[in-house]
Amino acid sequence: MKKPKQIRTTYSNYYIDDLLGEGGSGVVYGATDDEKAHFAIKFIAPEKASGEKLKRFKNELSFCSKHTHPCLIRVVDNGITLEGAPFFVMPRYEGSLKRLMGKLEPDRAMRIYSRILDGVEAAHKLGVVHRDIKPENILINSEGDAAVLADFGIAHFEEEELFTAVETKQQSRLANFEYAAPEQRSRGTAVGAAADIYALGLILNELFTGKVPHGTGFQRVQSFSEKHAYVDQIVERMLAQDPKGRPASIEDIKKELISMGEAYVSLQKVSALEKEVIPAAQVDDPIEADPMRIAGIDWTDGTLTISLSHPVNPRWKWAFTNMGGQTAVLGKGPEAFSFGDRRASIRADEGEAQRIIDYFKQWMPVVHQVYARRLRDDLQREEQEKRAALEAAKKKELDRAKLLSSLRF
Numbered sequence: 001m002k003k004p005k006q007i008r009t010t011y012s013n014y015y016i017d018d019l020l021g022e023g024g025s026g027v028v029y030g031a032t033d034d035e036k037a038h039f040a041i042k043f044i045a046p047e048k049a050s051g052e053k054l055k056r057f058k059n060e061l062s063f064c065s066k067h068t069h070p071c072l073i074r075v076v077d078n079g080i081t082l083e084g085a086p087f088f089v090m091p092r093y094e095g096s097l098k099r100l101m102g103k104l105e106p107d108r109a110m111r112i113y114s115r116i117l118d119g120v121e122a123a124h125k126l127g128v129v130h131r132d133i134k135p136e137n138i139l140i141n142s143e144g145d146a147a148v149l150a151d152f153g154i155a156h157f158e159e160e161e162l163f164t165a166v167e168t169k170q171q172s173r174l175a176n177f178e179y180a181a182p183e184q185r186s187r188g189t190a191v192g193a194a195a196d197i198y199a200l201g202l203i204l205n206e207l208f209t210g211k212v213p214h215g216t217g218f219q220r221v222q223s224f225s226e227k228h229a230y231v232d233q234i235v236e237r238m239l240a241q242d243p244k245g246r247p248a249s250i251e252d253i254k255k256e257l258i259s260m261g262e263a264y265v266s267l268q269k270v271s272a273l274e275k276e277v278i279p280a281a282q283v284d285d286p287i288e289a290d291p292m293r294i295a296g297i298d299w300t301d302g303t304l305t306i307s308l309s310h311p312v313n314p315r316w317k318w319a320f321t322n323m324g325g326q327t328a329v330l331g332k333g334p335e336a337f338s339f340g341d342r343r344a345s346i347r348a349d350e351g352e353a354q355r356i357i358d359y360f361k362q363w364m365p366v367v368h369q370v371y372a373r374r375l376r377d378d379l380q381r382e383e384q385e386k387r388a389a390l391e392a393a394k395k396k397e398l399d400r401a402k403l404l405s406s407l408r409f
């Protein structure tokens with residue numbers, strides 16, 4: 001397609017500058033807006049904006065517009081040119097990981113790799129297999145250890161994520177062959193998350209050695225960093241020819257890294273509140289996000305029942321009875337309440353009911369503070385305990401292997 005000089009969307013003008021990359025059906029240009037902010041804009045040529053390629057473009061646009069994970073590329077705007085070329089707008093990064101392969105200090109390489117794992121794991125947890133992971137599709141800036149997974153052009157999306165289903169033709173070439181898993185080289189073979197794990201194994205080794213480890217006799221990480229010698233065993237499993245022989249998930253790879261003391265590697269979860277992937281230790285609780293409130297009142301035969309806005313869980317009940325320093329009707333403090341699913345009940349005569357309700361309303365902000373603090377403390381403790389358990393199990397495994405290697409018979 002002919003390079004445009006300027007494009008417009010509903011809210012912005014973009015001024016095209018240099019070519020950043022191009023593929024079979026798309027091209028990416030750099031651009032600035034009226035505020036001089038820098039962007040990358042991906043176009044699909046008008047003559048190719050139909051059929052399977054357009055469907056894939058739509059799916060990529062949809063996925064990257066919905067989600068805000070810091071390690072996944074984010075689409076911030078989109079439109080169509082006067083010539084009929086669909087496009088979407090992304091933040092611009094200084095370059096790809098390709099130019100840094102084999103040039104990074106080992107600890108920084110592992111920090112960046114942990115962010116790559118975060119991005120791929122986030123995609124997997126959201127039902128997306130990338131299928132074309134390679135250094136060129138991992139974007140970075142020169143400062144810091146951030147890494148962003150980009151180019152979901154041939155990704156496989158779960159049905160609910162699709163604008164429209166895409167049927168992969170047998171002759172379609174999926175992924176750059178240099179980073180393709182064995183199953184991607186055979187027609188008619190199912191390609192799932194294990195293919196991404198294979199590509200991540202190649203990249204992990206290449207980060208240290210500068211070479212893509214194909215075949216046998218390739219350079220090992222140990223020869224570049226004795227501290228990270230354990231990585232060789234992980235790479236070996238990730239590069240198993242049979243997909244079933246590879247780690248079952250990114251989480252399994254992360255647990256192995258954590259067990260070896262890699263402090264910057266963190267586990268993730270899908271948020272219960274929003275369909276986003278967040279750190280496992282991040283607070284994600286409906287009561288913390290929307291504090292408990294009184295939803296209704298009833299009084300029958302000497303029992304006051306206060307309906308609540310959320311189901312009562314054990315942690316909230318603990319916070320309620322341990323808030324400390326509260327004022328209450330004599331003998332009718334927090335310890336006198338009993339709890340059901342969404343209710344708090346207490347014996348009260350007609351003259352006490354309103355005062356108890358008034359005190360209950362005063363307690364709510366204090367209970368919420370105690371609850372939120374306990375929630376954060378519990379999550380941090382659970383995270384520390386999980387990491388300590390992984391490290392202890394690995395130490396036990398290594399100590400046993402060392403002992404067995406010293407025994408003779």
